[in-house]
Amino acid sequence: MTSHIKVPQGGSKIVPGQAIPDNPIIPFIEGDGIGIDITPVMIKVIDAAVEKAYGGQKKIHWMEVYAGEKSTRLYGSDEWLPKETFDALKEYSVSIKGPMTTPVGGGIRSLNVALRQELDLYQCVRPVQYFKGVPSPLKHPELTNMVIFRENTEDIYAGIEWAVGSEGVKKLTKFLQEEMGVKKIRFPESSGIGIKPISVEGTSRLVRAAIKYALDNDRKSVTIVHKGNIMKFTEGLFRDTAYQLAQKEFGAELIDGGPWCKIRNPKSGREIIIKDSIADAFLQQILLRPAEYDVIATTNLNGDYISDALAAQVGGIGIAPGANISDQYACFEATHGTAPKYAGLDKVNPGSLILSAEMMLRHLGWVEAANLVIKSMEAAIGDKQVTYDFARLMDGANELSCSEFGDAMIARI
Numbered sequence: 584m585t586s587h588i589k590v591p592q593g594g595s596k597i598v599p600g601q602a603i604p605d606n607p608i609i610p611f612i613e614g615d616g617i618g619i620d621i622t623p624v625m626i627k628v629i630d631a632a633v634e635k636a637y638g639g640q641k642k643i644h645w646m647e648v649y650a651g652e653k654s655t656r657l658y659g660s661d662e663w664l665p666k667e668t669f670d671a672l673k674e675y676s677v678s679i680k681g682p683m684t685t686p687v688g689g690g691i692r693s694l695n696v697a698l699r700q701e702l703d704l705y706q707c708v709r710p711v712q713y714f715k716g717v718p719s720p721l722k723h724p725e726l727t728n729m730v731i732f733r734e735n736t737e738d739i740y741a742g743i744e745w746a747v748g749s750e751g752v753k754k755l756t757k758f759l760q761e762e763m764g765v766k767k768i769r770f771p772e773s774s775g776i777g778i779k780p781i782s783v784e785g786t787s788r789l790v791r792a793a794i795k796y797a798l799d800n801d802r803k804s805v806t807i808v809h810k811g812n813i814m815k816f817t818e819g820l821f822r823d824t825a826y827q828l829a830q831k832e833f834g835a836e837l838i839d840g841g842p843w844c845k846i847r848n849p850k851s852g853r854e855i856i857i858k859d860s861i862a863d864a865f866l867q868q869i870l871l872r873p874a875e876y877d878v879i880a881t882t883n884l885n886g887d888y889i890s891d892a893l894a895a896q897v898g899g900i901g902i903a904p905g906a907n908i909s910d911q912y913a914c915f916e917a918t919h920g921t922a923p924k925y926a927g928l929d930k931v932n933p934g935s936l937i938l939s940a941e942m943m944l945r946h947l948g949w950v951e952a953a954n955l956v957i958k959s960m961e962a963a964i965g966d967k968q969v970t971y972d973f974a975r976l977m978d979g980a981n982e983l984s985c986s987e988f989g990d991a992m993i994a995r996i
C-alpha cells in the first residue's frame with residue numbers, strides 16, 4: 584500500500600515512560616463532516632497557546648494521518664482505516680482526531696469504536712464543566728461539574744450482532760431455544776440479536792482509573808451508573824465488581840452496612856463516597872440535583888447517552904471535550920459527531936475539539952499552555968464572541984464563524 588503519511592522534519596517521538604520532548608510529533612485525523620472546519624482551527628489555537636506559553640521553546644509538530652472518508656479518497660474506496668494509520672497512532676502514542684461518520688443500520692461499523700478497540704483505549708474520559716456566560720437550559724448550570732469515565736471497549740459496542748433473517752441469527756436463535764432453554768424471544772422469526780459482553784477485567788480497570796482520578800484530584804464521590812436491576816449479569820456485574828474493587832484495592836469501608844462505601848483520601852484527609860445509581864434515575868437526578876454527582880464510572884452505552892445529556896446541561900456538545908486513554912496510548916476527540924448539515928460551512932463551534940486538545944496539553948504536562956486555552960475561551964465567551972450554537976441562546980451576542988471564533992480566542996491568548 585502506498586504511504587501517504589509525511590513525518591514532519593524536526594519533531595521527536597513521544598515514548599511512553601520517557602520525558603515528553605519539547606518538539607513532539609502529534610498525529611491527527613482531520614475527521615469527516617465538520618472535521619474539515621474544526622480541525623485546522625484547533626491546530627491554530629493550540630499553536631498560538633504553546634507559542635505564547637513557551638516563547639518557541641516548545642512546539643507541536645503536527646502529522647496528518649488518515650481515516651474515514653478522506654482515507655478512502657487517498658488509499659482506495661475500501662480503505663477506511665489504513666494499517667499505517669493504526670501503526671502511526673501506536674508509534675507516536677499521543678494523538679487527536681476529528682469525528683468520523685458511522686452509517687445507521689448497514690454499512691461499515693464505527694471507525695471511532697474500531698480505533699478504541701484496536702488501541703485498547705479502555706477509558707473514555709469526558710469532563711463536563713460550566714464556562715461562565717454560556718447559555719444553558721438550567722437555572723444553575725455552574726452546579727454541574729462532573730467527569731465521566733465511560734468503559735470504551737466492551738458492551739454492545741463490541742459489535743457482536745446478527746441481522747434479522749441472516750443465517751447467523753437463525754443459527755443463534757436455534758441454539759438459544761434448543762440448547763439454552765430460552766423461551767422469551769418474543770418474535771423469533773423477525774428478530775435481530777446483539778450480545779452485550781461486560782467483564783470483571785474490563786470493569787475493574789475502568790473503575791480503578793476513575794477512583795485513582797478521584798483520589799488524585801480530591802473529588803468528593805464516584806458514582807457507578809448501571810442498569811443492573813434489569814441486566815443483572817452484565818450491568819449488575821459492573822456494579823458489583825466496582826464496589827468489590829473499591830473495597831479490595833482502595834480499602835473502602837461500607838457505610839451503614841453497604842453497598843455505598845467510603846475511602847479516605849490520604850493526600851487531603853477528605854472522604855470519597857463510592858455510590859451507585861440506576862441509569863434512568865440518574866438521568867433525571869443530574870438535571871435536578873447535579874451538585875450531588877462528581878466522578879461517574881459507567882458502561883459504554885450508558886456513558887454515550889450520559890455524555891451528550893450532561894454536555895447539554897452546560898451549553899451543548901459544541902464545548903464537550905474527551906479523551907480515549909489506555910495504559911500506553913491516548914487519543915483525544917470531541918464528544919460530538921460529524922454534524923453533516925454544517926460540513927464545510929465554517930459555522931460550527933470548534934470548542935469541543937479545542938478543549939480536547941487542551942486535555943492533551945495537560946496530559947503532556949504543558950499546563951501553562953493548557954491554562955491559556957481555558958483563559959482565552961472564557962474571555963471570548965465572556966465578551967459574547969461566540970458561534971451560532973451559543974449566539975442563538977444569548978442576548979446581545981456577536982455571532983462568529985468557526986474560524987473567527989478561533990481568531991477571537993487567539994486575540995485573547
Ligand SMILES: NC(=O)C1=CN([C@@H]2O[C@H](COP(=O)(O)OP(=O)(O)OC[C@H]3O[C@@H](n4cnc5c(N)ncnc54)[C@H](OP(=O)(O)O)[C@@H]3O)[C@@H](O)[C@H]2O)C=CC1
Pocket residue numbers: 617681682683684685686695900901916917918919920921922923931932933934935972
Ligand atoms: N466520536 C465520533 O467521531 C462520533 C461520531 N458520530 C457520528 O457523527 C454522525 C452524525 O451524528 P449526529 O447524531 O448527527 O450527531 P452530531 O453530534 O454530529 O450532531 C448533532 C447536533 O449536535 C450539534 N453539534 C454537533 N457538533 C457541534 C459543534 N461542533 N458545534 C455546535 N453544534 C454542534 C448540532 O446541533 P444543531 O442541529 O442544534 O445545530 C448537530 O446537528 C453519525 O454518523 C455518528 O455516528 C457521533 C458521535 C461521535
Ligand SMILES: O=C(O)CCC(=O)C(=O)O
Pocket residue numbers: 683684685693694695696887890918920
Ligand atoms: O462512533 C460513532 O459513530 C458514535 C460514537 C459516539 O457517539 C461516541 O463515542 O460518543
Ligand SMILES: [Mg+2]
Pocket residue numbers: 887888890891918
Ligand atoms: Mg456519542
